Amino acid sequence: MEKGREYAILTDEITRAWTGMSTGQYKRLKGLKKENLRDNMSNLELVLTMLAEASTMDISREEQPKGFSESRQVARRSGRVAGIARQALEAETGKPVITSQNAANFRQLVTGIVEDAAALPEYTRKRLEEG
Numbered sequence: 001m002e003k004g005r006e007y008a009i010l011t012d013e014i015t016r017a018w019t020g021m022s023t024g025q026y027k028r029l030k031g032l033k034k035e036n037l038r039d040n041m042s043n044l045e046l047v048l049t050m051l052a053e054a055s056t057m058d059i060s061r062e063e064q065p066k067g068f069s070e071s072r073q074v075a076r077r078s079g080r081v082a083g084i085a086r087q088a089l090e091a092e093t094g095k096p097v098i099t100s101q102n103a104a105n106f107r108q109l110v111t112g113i114v115e116d117a118a119a120l121p122e123y124t125r126k127r128l129e130e131g
Contacts, residue, residue: 006068010075014052017079018086019098030102040102044089048097052082 015023023037030040041049056078065071086097 010071013072013075014056014079017076018048018052018082029100044097048082048086052079055081
């Protein structure tokens, strides 16, 4: 098996273990075609992805898996570390970490915040005038 394909499979195993879905399913949830999944994640989604990847590196360093099969097992276990963190956070907040929100939604949100902030001085001035 070629290295690029193995890397893609291991990445998919990590993603599946912490999100409960494949990378392709995750991209479809976010309505992505060719766009980069990472560029369309929320901060929490990115943090949990990084936790899963960092866990993979740490466990791999400790166990030094031999071959693709052992590396795949490490990927699954490492992804579960982030999956446990995701589930704990969702239990505490009552909100899902993984959402269909993507970069376009984030841009709209930021634009709305900026526009609302720009309108505040006018609103505040009028309220003061009204007294």
